[in-house]
Amino acid sequence: MNILLVGSGGREHALAWKIAQSPLLKRLVIAPGNPGMEKLGELAPIKATDVDQLAALAREMKADLVVVGPESALEKGLADRLAAAGIPCFGPTAKAAQLETSKAFSKAFMERHEIPTAGFGVYERLHDARQALSVFRPPYVIKADGLAAGKGVVIVENARQAETEIEWMLGGRFGQAGARVVIEEFMDGEEGSLFALCDGKTAVLLGGAQDHKRAYDGDLGPNTGGMGSYSPAPVFTPELVEAAERLVVKPVVEGMAAEGAPYRGVLYAGLMATSEGPKVVEFNARFGDPECQVLMMRLGGDIVPMLLACARGDLSRATMPEFRNETVICVVMAAQGYPDSPVEGSIIRGAEQDFGPDVQVFHAGTKRRNDGQLVAAGGRVLNICARGKDIAEARDRAYAAIRKIDWPGGFCRTDIGWRALEREQA
Missing domain, CATH: 3.40.50.20 (Rossmann fold)
Structure with missing residues (x-):
């Protein structure tokens, strides 16, 4: 092929x-x-x-x-x-991808099809958005409607901060992506990412992962596109997965087909495990990043027949590869200054060495200079992924590989996988 x-x-x-x-x-x-x-x-x-x-x-x-x-x-x-x-x-x-590319569309779609999610409002005018803050309780969740490279979501503790963020978004911080803002009810719980392969009529669950959105250790700092991930995610108990398939994944596929936009590809459902069951935080119309990296390393067999079956609109005869019984972790190395003003051009040494069969380094934002040197060319630059029998072994291997990479211009979180590690050690 x-x-x-x-x-x-x-x-x-x-x-x-x-x-x-x-x-x-x-x-x-x-x-x-x-x-x-x-x-x-x-x-x-x-x-x-x-x-x-x-x-x-x-x-x-x-x-x-x-x-x-x-x-x-x-x-x-x-x-x-x-x-x-x-x-x-x-x-x-493009119509089906609005599940990701327009948060306003996505929230309205969920409302139409009774898919559990947080309460929300959509606003184009600053005055209306300010007035709406009185309806919501802190902390306030504020999202740019369109694509903002994973940075269009903020959670703030008081109304004054919320007003400032709304002013920035509607004032052009994210360009056309911020022409509308979505204000949401805050959901308390643990978040995970569930993936399903879709052929326009049916869906097959592919697996789950958990990522780390905040820039710094302890889940502090600004939101990013993702600073690390791991799979499997203990938050996805069999009960939660069954509920998510029944209440979220199936209604999405059936709802999109009913609205004349059959969904083919991978559906990413960002889910919050709440006391009332799974609720949707967001949808993505593609593999998550860096969740895709850990899924690909765990996935056994040939992925191409699965992708082709989705594209052709018939998953019924496709063989579904199984996941290996292991844990995979991904640690993102980002350029200093990320996510606001990442510094590009710093030289990276040692990233292309052989780290052994259990470690893979995926490039996220690199380029090759004329002299052959590898340099940073983005915010998130390298993904160091490692597998192990459990989260502890996978973490040890990933961070051991990071220590062999000579890149003073980069940084990473040192606590990726902490929730899973706490569960293992409990």
């Missing part, structure tokens, strides 16, 4: 790593890719948002399957363009 993979981050590196293991693969082209993917396939310098050039590339290479990594490509309608050309695409249409 000829496969085109779209994207350039750690999620896409992990997908490329897994796809490259498939005996069905004939040719893998990655657009635009990153230095970590150079040995896995051919890199094509086309941005993920350039749907015209991506569609042309898919036709030129006679792609049997296109796998879309980032949400930005989905929002631009890449899946729609490929469908018109008759090319199978793993990833939802």
Whole structure:
């Protein structure tokens, strides 16, 4: 098979790593890719948002399957363009992807289909949003409506802070993504990420993970796109998973089909385990990042038939690979200054050495200089992933690998997986 993979981050590196293991693969082209993917396939310098050039590339290479990594490509309608050309695409249409690309759409959809989530309001005018704060109790959850690279959500403790955040968002902090704000009821509980493969009619649960959104140890600092993850996530008890499949995943697939936007691809449900059962925090229309990395390392067998079955709209005959009975952890190394003003260009040494069979380093934001040196080229730069028989062993291996990487311009959290570790040691 000829496969085109779209994207350039750690999620896409992990997908490329897994796809490259498939005996069905004939040719893998990655657009635009990153230095970590150079040995896995051919890199094509086309941005993920350039749907015209991506569609042309898919036709030129006679792609049997296109796998879309980032949400930005989905929002631009890449899946729609490929469908018109008759090319199978793993990833939802722009209309279906609104589950992620518009929080206002997502919340209204959940309300229509009685999917459990936090109470909310959507506001375009500063005056209306300020007035609405009296309806909600602190802490206040404020979200930019559109895509903001994982940084469009803030939780603040008092109304004055909430007003300031609303002013910033509606005032252009996130551009058009902040033209509307969503104010939500705060949900108390433990959050996890549940994934399901969807073919437009049905869904098959793929597994769960838990990530760490805050920038610093102890879950302090600003929200980020994710500073680390691990799988399996103990928060996903069998009872919680059964409830989530029945109350969330199934109604989403059936609801999207009923509204004329069959959902094909992976559905990411960010869930809060509350005293009233699972409630949706957010949906993503693609694999999470850095959750994808740990899922790919745990997943046994060939992923390509699963992706192709979703793209073709028929999961009924696909063989579902099973997860290995092990724990995988991912620690994100970010550039100093992330998430607000990451410093680019610092030299990274030692990231491409052989760390052994239980450790993989996925590139998230790197580039290669003309002299061959690897340098930081983004906020989240490296994903150090390790497997072990339990969370303690996986953590030890990941942080041992980090100590071998010479990168003064980077930092990472030192407590990834702390919830799971506490449960193991209890």
